[in-house]
Amino acid sequence: MPNVKVPLPVIRRLPRYYRYISELKNNGTTRISSSQLAAIMGSTPSQVRQDFNCFGGFGQQGVGYSVQLLYEEIQKLLFARQDLRAVLVGTGNLGISMANFVMKENTGVQLVGLFDNDSAVIGNHLFNMKIKSMEEFSDFCRREHVDIIIICTPKEAAQEIAPMILRTGIKGIWNFSHYDFANLDDSLIVENVHLRDNLMALSYRITHSGSGEQ
Amino acid sequence: MPNVKVPLPVIRRLPRYYRYISELKNNGTTRISSSQLAAIMGSTPSQVRQDFNCFGGFGQQGVGYSVQLLYEEIQKLLFARQDLRAVLVGTGNLGISMANFVMKENTGVQLVGLFDNDSAVIGNHLFNMKIKSMEEFSDFCRREHVDIIIICTPKEAAQEIAPMILRTGIKGIWNFSHYDFANLDDSLIVENVHLRDNLMALSYRITHSGSGEQ
DNA sequence: TAGATTGTTAATCGATTAACAATC
DNA sequence: TAGATTGTTAATCGATTAACAATC
Numbered sequence: 001m002p003n004v005k006v007p008l009p010v011i012r013r014l015p016r017y018y019r020y021i022s023e024l025k026n027n028g029t030t031r032i033s034s035s036q037l038a039a040i041m042g043s044t045p046s047q048v049r050q051d052f053n054c055f056g057g058f059g060q061q062g063v064g065y066s067v068q069l070l071y072e073e074i075q076k077l078l079f080a081r082q083d084l085r086a087v088l089v090g091t092g093n094l095g096i097s098m099a100n101f102v103m104k105e106n107t108g109v110q111l112v113g114l115f116d117n118d119s120a121v122i123g124n125h126l127f128n129m130k131i132k133s134m135e136e137f138s139d140f141c142r143r144e145h146v147d148i149i150i151i152c153t154p155k156e157a158a159q160e161i162a163p164m165i166l167r168t169g170i171k172g173i174w175n176f177s178h179y180d181f182a183n184l185d186d187s188l189i190v191e192n193v194h195l196r197d198n199l200m201a202l203s204y205r206i207t208h209s210g211s212g213e214q
Numbered sequence: 215m216p217n218v219k220v221p222l223p224v225i226r227r228l229p230r231y232y233r234y235i236s237e238l239k240n241n242g243t244t245r246i247s248s249s250q251l252a253a254i255m256g257s258t259p260s261q262v263r264q265d266f267n268c269f270g271g272f273g274q275q276g277v278g279y280s281v282q283l284l285y286e287e288i289q290k291l292l293f294a295r296q297d298l299r300a301v302l303v304g305t306g307n308l309g310i311s312m313a314n315f316v317m318k319e320n321t322g323v324q325l326v327g328l329f330d331n332d333s334a335v336i337g338n339h340l341f342n343m344k345i346k347s348m349e350e351f352s353d354f355c356r357r358e359h360v361d362i363i364i365i366c367t368p369k370e371a372a373q374e375i376a377p378m379i380l381r382t383g384i385k386g387i388w389n390f391s392h393y394d395f396a397n398l399d400d401s402l403i404v405e406n407v408h409l410r411d412n413l414m415a416l417s418y419r420i421t422h423s424g425s426g427e428q
Numbered sequence: 429t430a431g432a433t434t435g436t437t438a439a440t441c442g443a444t445t446a447a448c449a450a451t452c
Numbered sequence: 453t454a455g456a457t458t459g460t461t462a463a464t465c466g467a468t469t470a471a472c473a474a475t476c
Contacts, residue, residue, distance in 0.1 A: 006422070011415050011418050011419060012411070014414070015408070015411035015415060016408075019411075042396050042397065078414050078418055081421050084417055094315065097310075101410075105409075105410050105413075107410055107413045107414055148420065171420045171423065172416050172420040174413060182256050183256065189416065189420055191412055191415060191416040193407065193412060194229070194230075195312075196229065196321055198407060199316070199319075199321045199388060200228070200229040201225050201228070202362065202386050202403065203293075203298055203321065203322050204228060204291065204292055204294075205386065205403045205405075206361060206362070206385045206403055207298070209385065
């Protein structure tokens with residue numbers, strides 16, 4: 001198993017490196033130093049070098065980093081599999097928006113199924129997919145080799161879905177609900193996006209400004 | 215200025231405490247210990263006590279915490295101002311979804327204006343608000359005492375908006391774009407939600423599982 | 429060779445966890 | 453009083469930053 005001990009903060013920075021390095025490549029920049037990259041990233045040269053050295057180090061002493069090589073290596077890391085398959089549960093306002101997002105953005109994730117528990121929308125078509133009922137969920141995910149589930153339901157629905165997930169081959173959860181999947185299973189990888197919490201933290205920081213930093 | 219040095223991780227946990235404590239209150243639970251709360255939060259009793267002591271400590275030695283008191287105190291912290299005013303820029307798919315989100319969720323933030331730079335949608339009505347052009351932006355924000363701007367535009371549009379923000383009284387940015395507002399002004403508080411980066415980090419962790427923890 | 433810049437080890441910093449005296 | 457549990461100080465842990473030898 002490669003890179004067994006890459007710290008989570010480094011993983012979270014990888015997509016940002018990728019974005020900026022893609023821009024540099026499109027600019028025609030061919031070479032960049034850790035200091036220059038740090039200035040773009042808003043970090044330090046040390047952090048840039050430490051981060052890249054988690055993957056073996058892509059640079060050349062005395063010279064810097066080749067933009068092309070950096071681009072290729074980070075792309076290899078982030079798009080190791082081009083064919084990750086995802087289903088989305090909860091086709092409300094947020095769900096439709098996230099489905100649209102995943103289809104449009106180049107993230108290496110392919111949306112292959114939509115589910116809902118509301119009989120009023122089951123059977124409707126969205127993005128050329130028929131919205132399925134939760135009764136078909138487990139079978140579908142096994143049959144279609146689904147890797148990721150995107151949860152866009154209220155907390156209660158998420159809680160009902162949780163045990164079903166364990167009966168599929170699903171490996172990761174992109175969770176927009178307030179249900180806490182953390183304790184479900186150690187092998188499951190959960191990425192939470194808690195929009196409400198996020199906005200409330202912003203509110204707190206505004207009303208109590210002087211405390212904390214970004 | 216109160217609580218001048220509350221660490222950012224503590225601030226980010228406050229909304230979660232608030233959620234769980236609200237549930238406990240609705241359950242009829244009147245008293246809870248740091249160990250019990252830690253079990254719910256997925257943290258440690260030490261962390262719970264350290265966190266609350268950033269705000270003076272809400273407990274009673276030998277007894278624990280009063281759920282009612284905790285609820286009131288954290289509510290006071292998070293909803294210090296019930297009347298934070300926000301505008302949203304970029305009424306595409308994501309923008310409409312986030313506008314809807316802010317209107318429906320009880321976050322203490324009120325949506326008072328919608329903006330776009332696309333003449334095809336300017337003038338349209340959404341949630342009983344007329345979508346305004348960016349020409350009206352600065353004046354509107356000053357006149358209406360806007361505190362928060364929600365950025366749901368592509369990177370290029372966000373870049374154009376950035377200098378305009380400085381000419382208003384806006385204090386915080388809820389940023390869904392890939393433009394980096396961090397270096398704009400030290401007094402501005404920025405909360406980034408980078409959905410694409412987030413999903414890519416999840417992909418990375420799935421394909422390289424064995425590395426990192428939630 | 430001299431200058432530049434990496435890779436890597438060491439130092440610092442901050443957050444989390446543990447320990448324990450205070451006290452209900 | 454004895455038991456429980458906090459508030460708070462100390463220890464640990466991990467991430468960031470600094471330093472410097474290696475090397476292009």
